[in-house]
Amino acid sequence: MDLNLRDIRAFVTVAHAGNFTRAAARLHLSQPALTVQIRRLEETVGARLFDRNSRSVALTQTGRELLPILTRSLNDMEQALRDARALGDGSSGTVRLACLPTFAASALPELIQAFRARVPQARFQVRDVVASAVNALVRNEEVDIGLTGGHSVDATLDILQTGEDRLVIVCPKTHPLARKRTVTVDDFASMPLVLTAPGTSVRAVVDAALSNSRCTPDIACEPMYMMTAVAMVRGGLGISVLPESAREVHAERGLVTRPIDDPAFVRPIALVKKRGRTLPRVTEDFVNTVDLGGQSPD
Template structure:
């Protein structure tokens, strides 16, 4: 017969109270029910644990040796139950999220702070990667949720929330585009461009938008990271096109951010999870927080 939590708790209560009556009151049990629990525990151990008479109850030598071990087991099991309940209720746990670097460097820190106010015991594991890698990490269950860019076509992914991120042009203050009131498609097509590398969600939007122009494109360089693109623009290599929410677009005082007067320069963004998978309660809470702060 296996030991169970209630029987161990009964033994500890009787040992501390020195009385079945007082222990039963403490445990909100009838005395016969408590007696059954102690007898069941003695059968599981294979030894008498209490000496009883009409006046008092005392631990046997075996009972005295077992008491500290059972107290520790009781404490450990109660701790496991508390931790399990906290996980189930979303009061602790790990949020594993993959997200676009744009999001990781802009909105995410504030969302984490808000989440920690609600759930101080939350821990975050962040993977800031390009959209294709976000999708792969979610699909392979290396993370639980992802914030990705572009249209989500993967049938293994379920979209929890969608939105859009407008793209803007970034150029030096001395650049001719900095003096224009409006920047159109042809303005960009005629300028040397610093574009993020192929395979990024921003580049996919830019390529689709610029494909409408008949002008041959002058692509000066194709960095992977937005901060590198900004540095290239600062050096005078060309104009870059980045999400308006990216902190990188305002990282340099000598650069100008210009809205693009064309509807195609908008990137779709989405919160995704693997289809058919139940999110941990703590992650569900974070998704709700992301929706509120979208």
């Protein structure tokens, strides 16, 4: 017979109360029910734990030796139950998230701050990576949710939300394009371009849009990260096409952005999870605070 949490709690309560009647009242039990629990624990242990008389009970030597051991066990088990309930009701837990760097550096900090104001015990593990890596991390269950970009989403993933990220031209304030309110593909297709590297979701959108316009771009540099692309534009190596939401774009006082008059220059974004997997409650609650501005596919 295994040790029972209720029986251990009954033993510890009787030991501290020194009386079955008081202990039964504290546990909201009848005295016969409490007696059954103590007898069951004694049978499990194989020794008498209390010496009883009509007025009081006293711990036996075995009971005195077991009291600190079972008290620690009771505290540990009750803490484990509290932790399990907190994970179950979403008041505790870890949100494991992979996301595009633009999202990590723009909306994510405010979302985490607002969520932790409501759920102080929530923890976050954030991986800011390119879209293909986001999908892989979710697929391999290294994270539970991912904010990814691009037109194709892995068939093993469920889409929780969708949205879009409009792309813009980034150029120095002294550049001829800075004088325009909007630009067309013809305005910049022949200019040196600083484009994020192949394999990034932004590059996939730009390549598709330029291909549709039958333009052959003059690619000057292909950095992996937007911060590097912005630095190269600042250094005069060319202009770039980046998401309007990217904070790196707006942090440079010497640079400006101009909208592109072409609906093809839009990056789809999606919040995803692995198909067939149940999200932890805390992660599910966090997902409900995210608004990508698109439609939920549910």
